[in-house]
Amino acid sequence: MDLLRFATAGSVDDGKSTLIGRLLYDTKSLFDDQLAAVEAVSAARGDEYTNLALLTDGLRAEREQGITIDVAYRYFATPRRKFIIADTPGHIQYTRNMVTGSSTADLALILVDARKALVEQSRRHAFLCSLLRVPHLVLCVNKMDLVGWSQSVFEEIADEFASFAAKLEAPDLTAIPVSALHGDNIVSRSANMPWYEGQSLLHHLERVHIASDRNLVDVRFPVQYVIRPQSTRYPDYRGYAGQVASGILKPGDEVMVLPSGFTSRIASIETADGPVPQAFPPMSVTIRLTDELDISRGDLICRPNNAPAAAQDIDAMVCWMDETRPLAVGGRYAIKHTTRSARAIVRDLQYRLDINTLHRDEHATGLALNEIGRVRLRTTIPLLADEYRRNRTTGGFVVIDETTNRTVGAGMILEAA
Amino acid sequence: MVAAPAYRVSHLEALEAESIFVLREVIAEFARPVLLFSGGKDSIVMLRLAEKAFWPAPIPIPVMHVDTGHNFAEVLAFRDQRVDELSVPLVVASVSEALDAGLVHEPADGSRNRIQTPVLLAAVEKYRFDALFGGARRDEEKARAKERVFSFRDEFGQWDPKNQRPELWALYNGRIHPGESIRVFPLSNWTELDVWHYIAREGLALPSIYYAHDREVVQRDGMLYAVHEFFRTRPHERPFVARVRYRTVGDASCTAAVRSTADTVAKVIEEVAATRITERGATRGDDRVSEAAMEDRKREGYF
Numbered sequence: 001m002d003l004l005r006f007a008t009a010g011s012v013d014d015g016k017s018t019l020i021g022r023l024l025y026d027t028k029s030l031f032d033d034q035l036a037a038v039e040a041v042s043a044a045r046g047d048e049y050t051n052l053a054l055l056t057d058g059l060r061a062e063r064e065q066g067i068t069i070d071v072a073y074r075y076f077a078t079p080r081r082k083f084i085i086a087d088t089p090g091h092i093q094y095t096r097n098m099v100t101g102s103s104t105a106d107l108a109l110i111l112v113d114a115r116k117a118l119v120e121q122s123r124r125h126a127f128l129c130s131l132l133r134v135p136h137l138v139l140c141v142n143k144m145d146l147v148g149w150s151q152s153v154f155e156e157i158a159d160e161f162a163s164f165a166a167k168l169e170a171p172d173l174t175a176i177p178v179s180a181l182h183g184d185n186i187v188s189r190s191a192n193m194p195w196y197e198g199q200s201l202l203h204h205l206e207r208v209h210i211a212s213d214r215n216l217v218d219v220r221f222p223v224q225y226v227i228r229p230q231s232t233r234y235p236d237y238r239g240y241a242g243q244v245a246s247g248i249l250k251p252g253d254e255v256m257v258l259p260s261g262f263t264s265r266i267a268s269i270e271t272a273d274g275p276v277p278q279a280f281p282p283m284s285v286t287i288r289l290t291d292e293l294d295i296s297r298g299d300l301i302c303r304p305n306n307a308p309a310a311a312q313d314i315d316a317m318v319c320w321m322d323e324t325r326p327l328a329v330g331g332r333y334a335i336k337h338t339t340r341s342a343r344a345i346v347r348d349l350q351y352r353l354d355i356n357t358l359h360r361d362e363h364a365t366g367l368a369l370n371e372i373g374r375v376r377l378r379t380t381i382p383l384l385a386d387e388y389r390r391n392r393t394t395g396g397f398v399v400i401d402e403t404t405n406r407t408v409g410a411g412m413i414l415e416a417a
Numbered sequence: 418m419v420a421a422p423a424y425r426v427s428h429l430e431a432l433e434a435e436s437i438f439v440l441r442e443v444i445a446e447f448a449r450p451v452l453l454f455s456g457g458k459d460s461i462v463m464l465r466l467a468e469k470a471f472w473p474a475p476i477p478i479p480v481m482h483v484d485t486g487h488n489f490a491e492v493l494a495f496r497d498q499r500v501d502e503l504s505v506p507l508v509v510a511s512v513s514e515a516l517d518a519g520l521v522h523e524p525a526d527g528s529r530n531r532i533q534t535p536v537l538l539a540a541v542e543k544y545r546f547d548a549l550f551g552g553a554r555r556d557e558e559k560a561r562a563k564e565r566v567f568s569f570r571d572e573f574g575q576w577d578p579k580n581q582r583p584e585l586w587a588l589y590n591g592r593i594h595p596g597e598s599i600r601v602f603p604l605s606n607w608t609e610l611d612v613w614h615y616i617a618r619e620g621l622a623l624p625s626i627y628y629a630h631d632r633e634v635v636q637r638d639g640m641l642y643a644v645h646e647f648f649r650t651r652p653h654e655r656p657f658v659a660r661v662r663y664r665t666v667g668d669a670s671c672t673a674a675v676r677s678t679a680d681t682v683a684k685v686i687e688e689v690a691a692t693r694i695t696e697r698g699a700t701r702g703d704d705r706v707s708e709a710a711m712e713d714r715k716r717e718g719y720f
């Protein structure tokens with residue numbers, strides 16, 4: 001059994017909560033007491049049916065306002081896979097949440113209401129998924145029951161979405177007509193839409209091929225922690241602990257350590273369960289080298305002929321996440337990139353992107369909450385970086401306000417020099 | 418962790434790798450982390466992950482238990498034994514001592530659940546802990562489903578759900594001002610079933626009360642509570658003997674048992690896979706108070 005993480009996005013009332021509730025319900029991941037609590041709240045609110053959407057509304061403020069305001073995580077499993085859902089709300093002001101939820105997602109599920117044409121928000125969701133490089137997209141055209149299960153309605157929406165997605169270099173795209181409320185095409189194929197020849201949503205989620213989404217080519221091992229027991233049993237043990245970001249490492253491989261540039265060989269790859277013959281993402285392991293090198297947290301192990309840039313000039317798409325202060329040219333921030341922390345100054349805002357039209361505003365002077373733009377940064381120490389499109393781990397960073405310590409931005413590296 | 422030829426890992430291996438990453442991040446970045454260890458199954462799993470994360474070095478931080486004074490003796494004995502085996506320092510934050518010192522007052526209903534929080538916060542202040550590992554999982558409860566892996570707490574230990582730091586990729590922001598702290602949940606993405614599969618895989622020992630045994634209980638609000646010196650039975654409640662086990666282990670005053678014949682890990686896994694009631698719903702009187710009971714307690718500084 002493996003693990004699939006997916007994010008969900010949709011405009012308010014498109015039926016996202018109902019869909020998630022339905023997936024949980026039909027895979028028997030809901031418990032009687034959860035269902036009973038939802039039934040009670042539903043009845044108290046005067047809903048005419050049990051509102052499965054209530055299952056995913058976590059917090060008091062949300063329950064009171066009747067909306068979802070923050071990312072919530074849900075879990076379910078089938079005999080084939082364990083699933084982690086990042087449930088991200090679709091309000092205009094919450095781009096931040098969707099960027100957050102998509103950052104770790106293997107797949108994004110975008111919901112639209114069959115009665116509406118593709119609204120701006122669906123385009124925005126598709127754009128954000130492509131910006132975050134979510135490898136698989138699923139468009140669920142929901143509420144098919146309300147359009148008479150019409151094939152032409154579905155195809156019109158699916159075609160329009162596909163042509164928009166093509167412009168975004170969106171990866172693997174699948175469109176599925178569903179009724180979240182009635183369960184059509186959620187777990188099994190719907191009898192109401194015999195014209196649809198594809199798989200049900202769950203069937204697709206269970207089988208979509210994600211193993212090859214990982215980058216197994218470029219060896220990148222950010223050092224997290226140096227293990228040195230200095231005990232009588234292990235007097236000279238020195239191991240570099242971390243999680244493999246990409247590539248495959250094997251004992252005997254020649255490696256290079258950045259930023260020093262020293263080379264050595266892998267003596268062994270160890271875990272508490274014993275040595276392993278190879279390490280690949282997402283394994284957490286400890287690497288020992290044949291030479292004594294001075295290596296510390298924030299360094300990176302790669303191959304001599306395939307190394308990331310060690311760069312202080314960074315061009316990146318930045319999504320701003322702070323409501324109190326906008327990103328401004330000349331601003332100074334802390335950066336966290338892999339296991340490295342640096343400081344950075346914003347040298348230039350090349351443009352701000354209108355995520356509905358993809359228009360670039362080159363006269364913009366700042367990025368406010370939920371705005372995205374191409375930014376040039378200069379860092380105090382080199383970042384050991386790849387382009388985000390090639391490597392989601394060594395290509396992503398967060399921006400932190402040094403005064404408030406809040407996470408104020410997310411960056412996806414375009415160029416590092 | 419022997420790699421399969423297709424460079425795949427199982428979901429359990431992926432969860433383990435993620436948790437180990439989180440543990441290492443915190444210990445690399447914080448000055449005074451501590452790991453909350455109650456002798457309950459989630460904290461036993463967390464402790465195991467910490468052991469694996471730093472192997473062959475010992476776990477480099479102390480563990481802490483907030484002891485309500487109403488705990489099951491079997492669980493305390495287990496706690497002490499495990500801490501001994503690993504030779505990690507144990508800090509006990511005692512609610513009983515805090516009661517004696519007048520820091521908190523015994524609640525009228527006899528449950529010390531709520532007064533744990535000030536005792537925890539006092540210990541955090543005393544030892545100047547800046548990062549606290551907790552074994553909570555997001556599948557346990559609705560408010561937890563929204564909490565970050567790194568949960569920022571102000572100088573009063575309070576959680577502000579509307580003001581959480583965005584958490585992207587595996588980039589955790591642990592920056593704090595003096596007096597503030599981070600609660601860290603390495604098991605965020607684990608479910609109850611994952612925990613049991615891991616217990617089986619690692620061959621972890623658990624306190625005996627997690628397995629089916631005969632116990633004198635009373636029925637209250639549809640739940641079975643052990644007749645225990647810390648549990649006040651009411652006059653009309655008739656004790657009887659039932660075959661039960663505990664799904665969660667907390668205070669004897671608010672943790673209920675479930676009927677069960679599962680006396681091995683394999684049988685428990687079968688039972689958990691088939692069960693129709695959530696872990697906290699089946700066993701925790703403290704969460705039943707209102708729709709938002711957990712959220713309210715977290716806002717006050719609860720784990």
Ligand SMILES: Nc1nc2c(ncn2[C@@H]2O[C@H](COP(=O)(O)OP(=O)(O)O)[C@@H](O)[C@H]2O)c(=O)[nH]1
Nearest residue numbers: 011012013014015016017018053143179180181
């Ligand atoms: N007829 C019909 N109604 C639906 C369907 N899915 C959701 N709804 C209704 O649409 C409304 C909004 O759904 P909800 O799940 O709360 O939307 P969210 O805001 O996207 O989470 C609710 O009244 C749902 O019952 C569907 O497939 N068919």
